[in-house]
Amino acid sequence: MYNIGIDLGGTNIAAAIVAKDGTIIRKDSTPTLGDRDDKLIIKDMAMLALKLIKEEGLSLDDIHSIGVGSPGTPDPEKGLIVYANNLNFKNTPIRDEIRKYIDKPVYIGNDANVAALGEYECGTGVDYKDLVAVTLGTGVGGGIIIDGKIIGGSFNGGAELGHVSIDFNGIQCNCGRKGCWEQYSSATALIRDAKEAAAKNKDSKLNDLVDGDLSKMNAKIPFDAAQAGDKVAGEVIDNYIKHLAVGIVNVINIFQPEIIVLGGGVSAQGDNLINPLRKEIIDEIYGGEPAFKTKVQVAKLGNDAGIIGAAMLYRAYE
Amino acid sequence: MYNIGIDLGGTNIAAAIVAKDGTIIRKDSTPTLGDRDDKLIIKDMAMLALKLIKEEGLSLDDIHSIGVGSPGTPDPEKGLIVYANNLNFKNTPIRDEIRKYIDKPVYIGNDANVAALGEYECGTGVDYKDLVAVTLGTGVGGGIIIDGKIIGGSFNGGAELGHVSIDFNGIQCNCGRKGCWEQYSSATALIRDAKEAAAKNKDSKLNDLVDGDLSKMNAKIPFDAAQAGDKVAGEVIDNYIKHLAVGIVNVINIFQPEIIVLGGGVSAQGDNLINPLRKEIIDEIYGGEPAFKTKVQVAKLGNDAGIIGAAMLYRAYE
Incomplete structure (x- = not known):
């Protein structure tokens, strides 16, 4: 069948x-x-x-x-x-x-x-009994599966993890709130921050990698520039991962799922994303590394x- | 039986x-x-x-x-x-x-x-199929029930709603994080803010109601003073309710439960708490009042x- x-x-x-x-x-x-x-x-x-x-x-x-x-x-x-x-x-x-x-x-x-x-x-979560999926794309999307059931809200509009405010005085979100997680952790947010950093720092590799045209910025470029040793890009990535960790630790403190699966464009960075993210999570989680039982991995199935x-x-x- | x-x-x-x-x-x-x-x-x-x-x-x-x-x-x-x-x-x-x-x-x-x-x-949630309980006491506690099942985390340490950060640069929490919700919405936080406001504003009713002894401050006094028209206490309460709404809207955006039940000492305020809180939630929720389908009520069973x-x-x- x-x-x-x-x-x-x-x-x-x-x-x-x-x-x-x-x-x-x-x-x-x-x-x-x-x-x-x-x-x-x-x-x-x-x-x-x-x-x-x-x-x-x-x-x-x-x-x-x-x-x-x-x-x-x-x-x-x-x-x-x-x-x-x-x-x-x-x-x-x-x-x-x-x-x-x-x-x-x-x-x-x-x-x-x-x-x-x-x-x-059928993907990264196949061996686990519960999972929270976080998609780092245009926005930050969420999907929550516990014991095989979808936790989607009584009115079918829940799991909006990207609209959890992590800074009540923070960046204005188009949902009307301030400081929504997706204003810090979406690919869109990373591109915004990379563009701003490039504009302020003309000698940053970020500018070379877009041939001087900031409209060509994408979510991969700041990772590439940071890995090539560019300090400005490194700060953009550090900042991005720090905020990503804030939201992930929120998810852990609420759901403590067996696994969090990161999808969307930014997740293509694999270990370049996951390894520093794990460090930030351990810094932030109550009880440190021994208390960090939730696996954090990238999605497998793509589109x-x-x-x-x-x-x-x-x-x-x- | x-x-x-x-x-x-x-x-x-x-x-x-x-x-x-x-x-x-x-x-x-x-x-x-x-x-x-x-x-x-x-x-x-x-x-x-x-x-x-x-x-x-x-x-x-x-x-x-x-x-x-x-x-x-x-x-x-x-x-x-x-x-x-x-x-x-x-x-x-x-x-x-x-x-x-x-x-x-x-x-x-x-x-x-x-x-x-x-x-x-058996209490406020008896007619609903899912519920999130938020206890406003020494800390902010959480309990999540969906379809009669407790959502407590795979490692039995979840539902820590009080340790969702709502301000990643905010007040230091004893869990190690910054800006945890309980630093703004616990009874402890309200008492701290009321003491600070009283100390700064000697003519505030807050000082009369504790007979000039700030160690007598409790979570009821700022509500009483605000209702008696004290402006300083009114600001403390407005600020408290604003931050409470931030965390409640986070809960709604994640769970969209049929009902959120507020317990703990502060919930004894009943409508003095719930009515202004509902206004703040409606201001903050995507789609405004028509999208605000979750009931917010105080707990019934007390201790x-x-x-x-x-x-x-x-x-x-x-």
């Missing part, structure tokens, strides 16, 4: 037939064309799934369930997408709509939670976490 | 026979004498339970289970108290020790989690939350 995972994005709908161990058997995608009627988008999701099944030479008897990771606020219980940014979804009955075309159990989840479930079931997690949604709800 | 709830404190062991609806049928206590051998303390806990059963004219057949709320770090799965502050407990097999005297299922939990469970099963929650532990584990 296989499961279908569907990752509904603003640009593309990606779908795959996924084996129980998380192996992607066949994958394809189609443009979302997000300004269309929600029912047409859902029809395309179902058609993409049916196409994959046919191309793989399978029948519906080989499929156990369909899972969908969606942006915005899904209601997994009612099978709705209550609201999705950039899409005309408003209380869209996605479960019933998909079942018009494919009569199988349909599960839905918020994309960040679903990606966390992917890492939990496939969403599609694999969607396929595994049945495990969180059955 | 009844359950026995035991609240193991540093000074007293309190125990009660508790009905399934949370009614305390009979209650008694005995001094802990915490510097004794751990096995003697546990023997006294069992003897106190047996005494209550006898005095109430019940037999062991009327008792379903025994639950213990303990300070420090219990391991509910293994039935140990791994470590307890002020007591000589170190990997103490409390479950096995109690069962030497009373052959019934024994459940243990951390006292903050157990008090949260009490409010969830009995621990004993009632202990008696209800079987529900979290059976």
Whole structure:
């Protein structure tokens, strides 16, 4: 038996037939064309799934369930997408709509939670009974899995770890609060700080690595410059990791999970990120190193976490 | 059938026979004498339970289970108290020790989690499927109950909501971190701020209400002075509530629970606390009032939350 995972994005709908161990058997995608009627988008999701099944030479008897990771606020219980940014979804009955075309159990989840479930079931978290996923990308995303269940809030808008304030007088966040963690620990924040440091320090390697054009700054460049010995970049990275540790220790003090999995663009730094981060965490945690029992590792599944997690949604709800 | 709830404190062991609806049928206590051998303390806990059963004219057949709320770090799965502050407990097999005297299922939990469970099963949280309890006392304690289960961390030291940093450059906490929530929102913090404000403003009512002796300051006085129109006390309270809201909105952004229950000394202020707090939360929450779906109310069970929650532990584990 296989499961279908569907990752509904603003640009593309990606779908795959996924084996129980998380192996992607066949994958394809189609443009979302997000300004269309929600029912047409859902029809395309179902058609993409049916196409994959046919191309793989399978029948519906080989499929156990369909899972969908969606942006915005899904209601997994009612099978709705209550609201999705950039899409005309408003209380869209996605479960019933998909079942018009494919009569199988349909599960839905918020994309960040679903990606966390992917890492939990088939990725870095596979050996652990609970996991918190922290995605360091445009913002800071969160996904919390305890004993195989998604902790997504009673009103399906929880796990917003990026909007935990770590400095109540700090940087203004677009959510209205001040000092949200994502203002310090997202890739966006790192790029902002690297640009500012480069602008202030014309002789920093940061400027060479963007050919003097700060609009070319990305989250990798300050790490590269720091490793090449650039002092200004080193300070940017130290500062970034210090603030990342503040938020991670908050997560540990609340959840004390077996593992925290870091995903998103910045996590590509691997040990360059994890090793200094571990030091900062040990400095900050009550009881120091002996009390630091939570593993902190980078995510394994990359962009496939969403599609694999969607396929595994049945495990969180059955 | 009844359950026995035991609240193991540093000074007293309190125990009660508790009905399934949370009614305390009979209650008694005995001094802990915490510097004794751990096995003697546990023997006294069992003897106190047996005494209550006898005095109430019940037999062991009327008792379903025994639950213990303990300070420090219990391991509910293994039935140990791994470590307890002020007591000589170190990997103490409390479950096995109690069962030497009373052959019934024994459940243990951390006292903050157990008090949260009490409010969830029989107090303010009785109509809700998940709850976060925040205790505003000497420190800020946390207890997280989701779908009837205690979220206490994989290593039984989680739910330390008071040690979420809300200001990474802020007030030094005795846990080693800076800006921990309890440095702003505990009764201790409120008393500290009220003392400082009184010392700086000799004409403030705060000084009258302590008869000029700042060591008499408590958490009620600044509320009383503020309500009597004292401007200095009003600023202390406004500041206190503002910071309390920062931490509460953090909890909402993570858990979005159906209800947050405030306990501890400060919660005795009731609506004087809750009404301005709700305003601050609405100011701070993304989406404002329509997005503020979590109820925020004061705890109902007072000091009995621990004993009632202990008696209800079987529900979290059976």
